[in-house]
Amino acid sequence: MGKASKDKRDIYYRKAKEEGWRARSAFKLLQIDEAFSILKGVHHVVDLCAAPGSWSQVLSRRLYLPALQMGRPESAPKIVAVDLQPMAAIEGVTQIQGDITSSVTARQVISHFHGEKADLVVSDGAPDVTGLHDMDEFVQAQLILAALTIVTHVLRPGGTFVAKVFRGKEVSLLYSQLKVFFPDVTIAKPKSSRNSSIEAFVVCRQYTPPPNFSPSALQGLLASAAAEQDSRGEPSRAERLIVPFLACGDLSGFDADQSYDLPDEHYVSLDPVQPPTAPAYKSALAAKRQNQQQPREEE
Numbered sequence: 001m002g003k004a005s006k007d008k009r010d011i012y013y014r015k016a017k018e019e020g021w022r023a024r025s026a027f028k029l030l031q032i033d034e035a036f037s038i039l040k041g042v043h044h045v046v047d048l049c050a051a052p053g054s055w056s057q058v059l060s061r062r063l064y065l066p067a068l069q070m071g072r073p074e075s076a077p078k079i080v081a082v083d084l085q086p087m088a089a090i091e092g093v094t095q096i097q098g099d100i101t102s103s104v105t106a107r108q109v110i111s112h113f114h115g116e117k118a119d120l121v122v123s124d125g126a127p128d129v130t131g132l133h134d135m136d137e138f139v140q141a142q143l144i145l146a147a148l149t150i151v152t153h154v155l156r157p158g159g160t161f162v163a164k165v166f167r168g169k170e171v172s173l174l175y176s177q178l179k180v181f182f183p184d185v186t187i188a189k190p191k192s193s194r195n196s197s198i199e200a201f202v203v204c205r206q207y208t209p210p211p212n213f214s215p216s217a218l219q220g221l222l223a224s225a226a227a228e229q230d231s232r233g234e235p236s237r238a239e240r241l242i243v244p245f246l247a248c249g250d251l252s253g254f255d256a257d258q259s260y261d262l263p264d265e266h267y268v269s270l271d272p273v274q275p276p277t278a279p280a281y282k283s284a285l286a287a288k289r290q291n292q293q294q295p296r297e298e299e
């Protein structure tokens with residue numbers, strides 16, 4: 001790491017300590033909000049993959065505490081945070097400990113809203129990286145798809161979804177899938193996210209589910225799209241559809257600080273590559289730990 005980026009990291013690290021944020025990641029959400037005003041008018045919000053909790057702190061300080069200070073606790077926003085890990089309590093934040101890719105956790109989040117809708121869903125999820133880029137990007141993509149499934153149940157039309165992505169060569173497929181639900185999808189690279197990292201954030205605005213869409217239809221919708229798009233004339237298999245993108249780890253052509261225009265197509269066809277299985281992911285992780293390989297930087 002060069003001196004300049006080291007200094008930059010130290011600035012956000014120090015600032016986080018000074019301002020009482022649990023992680024320097026807080027600045028990523030704050031900078032996304034500066035650029036896109038994602039917190040404006042937000043009442044209910046879901047923070048997926050929230051631990052140790054700096055994004056939840058931002059949500060609490062920006063949304064919940066002001067309502068309390070105005071003496072209106074009854075109209076205070078609802079903030080729900082979910083993570084595999086437990087995290088220390090944050091004022092105004094309800095915590096659910098669980099795996100967002102499991103239907104049990106998804107149902108817990110959905111039922112928490114009692115039919116009310118959220119204005120904003122954020123997801124800063126990152127898997128435990130193996131160092132194998134294809135696999136890491138695949139697992140990251142699974143998190144985004146799980147988050148998107150929750151979004152289709154809890155986000156109000158017109159609402160916003162922000163999620164961390166790893167920008168691999170096939171990331172345009174993910175954009176295309178998001179564009180099915182959001183007419184406005186932008187990729188953002190906040191200054192506090194290291195240039196050396198392939199992470200970026202999709203800012204998806206104006207949630208507009210397709211006509212006649214109901215959340216349980218998500219799988220069917222993607223299935224029929226893939227069937228139409230299967231240019232090889234092979235039968236489409238439902239299991240391919242949970243592969244949001246197939247990553248190759250090739251970052252050439254991506255400028256970390258630039259915003260990209262997104263492809264117009266709603267779908268691109270998927271190659272018939274089997275996703276890594278959970279045992280393959282686990283053994284890759286174990287191998288990484290054994291060989292002491294350097295994981296890719298995430299922040």
Ligand SMILES: C[S@@+](CC[C@H](N)C(=O)[O-])C[C@H]1O[C@@H](n2cnc3c(N)ncnc32)[C@H](O)[C@@H]1O
Pocket residue numbers: 022023025026048049050051052053054055056082083084085098099100101124125126127128143
């Ligand atoms: C980069 S951290 C999030 C940082 C957080 N936004 C903050 O500001 O403190 C990524 C988190 O994703 C969580 N995570 C990864 N996979 C998950 C899953 N399947 N379900 C729930 N949380 C998950 C990890 O436990 C980790 O806490």
